[in-house]
Amino acid sequence: MNDLSSDTETNRLLLTEAELTQKVIALEAQLANAQRQIKLQQQARDLLFKSSKLHSDLKRAAYLQKGILPQEKDLDCLKIEWFYQSSDLLGGDTFDYAKIGNGLYFFCSVDISGHGISAALLSMYIHNYFRNEIRIFKNSIASKYDTNLSNRLLHTIVLINEQMMETLSFVDDYFTTIVGLINTNTNQLELIQAGHPKPYIVDIQTPSESQENVTIVDISGIPIGMIADAAFEVTKHDFPKGSRLVISSDGIFDVFFKPSNKKPPQQFSEQCLVDFLEKSTNLTAKKFILELDEYLQLSNNVHTDDISFLVIDYQ
Numbered sequence: 515m516n517d518l519s520s521d522t523e524t525n526r527l528l529l530t531e532a533e534l535t536q537k538v539i540a541l542e543a544q545l546a547n548a549q550r551q552i553k554l555q556q557q558a559r560d561l562l563f564k565s566s567k568l569h570s571d572l573k574r575a576a577y578l579q580k581g582i583l584p585q586e587k588d589l590d591c592l593k594i595e596w597f598y599q600s601s602d603l604l605g606g607d608t609f610d611y612a613k614i615g616n617g618l619y620f621f622c623s624v625d626i627s628g629h630g631i632s633a634a635l636l637s638m639y640i641h642n643y644f645r646n647e648i649r650i651f652k653n654s655i656a657s658k659y660d661t662n663l664s665n666r667l668l669h670t671i672v673l674i675n676e677q678m679m680e681t682l683s684f685v686d687d688y689f690t691t692i693v694g695l696i697n698t699n700t701n702q703l704e705l706i707q708a709g710h711p712k713p714y715i716v717d718i719q720t721p722s723e724s725q726e727n728v729t730i731v732d733i734s735g736i737p738i739g740m741i742a743d744a745a746f747e748v749t750k751h752d753f754p755k756g757s758r759l760v761i762s763s764d765g766i767f768d769v770f771f772k773p774s775n776k777k778p779p780q781q782f783s784e785q786c787l788v789d790f791l792e793k794s795t796n797l798t799a800k801k802f803i804l805e806l807d808e809y810l811q812l813s814n815n816v817h818t819d820d821i822s823f824l825v826i827d828y829q
Contacts, residue, residue: 576600576603576604576605579604579605579608579634579637579638580598582608582638582641583596583598583608583609583610584596584609584610584611584612587800589611589612589613589619590613590617590698591698591755591828591829592619592696592698592826592827592828592829593798593799593826593827593829594611594799594824594825594826594827595798595799595800595802595803595825596609596803596822596823596824596825597803597806597807597812597821597822597823598821598822598823599812599813599817599820599821599822600820601629601765601816601817601818601819601820601821602629602630604630604631604633604634605629605633605634605637605820606625606626606627606628606629606633606634606636606637606687606689606820607623607624607625607626607637607763607765607820607821607822608624608626608637608638608640608641608822609621609622609623609624609761609822609824610622610641610644610645610648611824611826612648614648614651614652614655614695615651615652615655615656616699617697617698617699618655618663618695618696618697618698618699619695619696619697619698620647620648620651620693620694620695621693621694621695621696621761621824621826622644622691622692622693622694623691623692623693623710623761623762623763623822623824624637624640624641624644624689624690624691625689625690625691625710625763625764625765625820625822626640626687626688626689627687627688627689627690627737628686628687629819629820632687633687636682636687636689637689640674640689640691643674643677644670644693647670650666651663651666654666663695663697663704664704664748664750667693667694667695667704667706667748668706668746668748670693671691671693671706671708671738671746672746674738675708675738675739675742675744675746676742678738678739679739679741679742682739687739688709688737688738688739688740689709689737689738689739690708690709690710690711690737690738690763690764691706691707691708691709691710691738692705692706692707692708692710692713692761693705693706694706696753696759696826696828698828701752701753701754701755702750702751702752702753703715703750703751703752703753703759704748704749704750704751705731705733705748705749705751706735706746706747706748706749707731707733707734707735707749708735708736708737708738708746709735709736709737709738709740710761710763710764711761711762711763711764711766711767711784712730712731712732712733712734712784713731713733713759713760713761714728714729714730714731714758714759714760714761714787714788714791715728715729715731715751715753715757715758715759715760716728716729716757716758716759716760716791716795717729717756717757717758717795718756718757718758718795718796718827719754719755719756719757720756727792727795728788728791728792730784730788731749731751733747733749735747753828754828755828755829756828756829757827757828758795758799758825758826758827758828759824759825759826759828760791760823760824760825760826761823761824762787762821762822762823762824763819763820763821763822763823764819765817765818765819765820765821765822766782766787766810766821766823767781767782767783767784767787768781768782768817768818768819769781769782769810769812769817769821770782771809771810771811782810790806790809794806798827799825799826799827802825803823803825806823
């Protein structure tokens with residue numbers, strides 16, 4: 515009897531020890547799981563902080579990117595307006611303009627292929643490149659070192675193409691551009707087009723929807739950074755008083771809009787832009803930009819591509 519009681523007590527103690535071991539194992543598993551949860555929560559907080567900081571940095575970069583765009587809208591007899599909207603926080607479009615001499619004005623419009631941070635960085639690099647070229651133009655004219663502006667304009671494009679093909683060969687992106695000079699002394703316009711959408715010259719002196727007052731400047735060229743030793747051409751065009759020059763990036767032609775409530779949405783085309791230009795000859799450059807923005811709902815929507823517009827009125 516005593517032996518039987520002893521065995522029962524032993525079994526009970528062994529069961530208790532087994533239960534205790536299981537509880538310890540369960541507690542260790544709970545502790546490990548809690549530690550994993552704490553670690554995951556910390557990682558989530560770190561990611562949230564980094565994401566918030568990245569978003570903040572991108573917003574600041576976007577602010578700086580837009581801040582380098584020219585703010586002066588009056589250059590003597592030239593009245594200039596522009597529109598800029600990136601498809602994301604950072605964009606690949608940029609443009610610039612400046613007076614470089616008496617009656618002489620430089621301008622450029624640039625559209626980097628691709629989107630995002632890399633396109634934005636390249637965009638700012640190209641913007642600074644052209645800003646430096648503006649200084650060179652000014653110094654050349656002031657010192658009368660180089661009075662052949664056509665050659666200087668061509669040299670500018672050839673040099674940046676060489677840089678894209680050599681120094682920046684690790685960059686996959688290329689860019690399209692139109693660079694030009696307006697000479698109000700001779701009422702002429704000089705242009706180099708490198709893959710950019712064709713510009714428009716509009717007669718706003720004698721506005722009439724019935725006459726052909728919009729000229730599509732039929733020029734073409736190879737985008738910058740695609741072909742080494744690419745050939746570029748300077749073309750000259752009449753640009754008398756009462757003319758408007760309109761240059762856009764190709765993002766405008768990816769926009770869908772509703773012409774009226776009775777018609778389905780349609781893609782904004784080159785012909786749509788020509789029609790809008792013909793009907794807007796009585797508008798100032800500023801009013802033209804505002805009405806185009808409202809017509810296409812540009813500022814109120816997110817778009818698949820960056821959109822930029824440069825409008826220069828010669829008054």
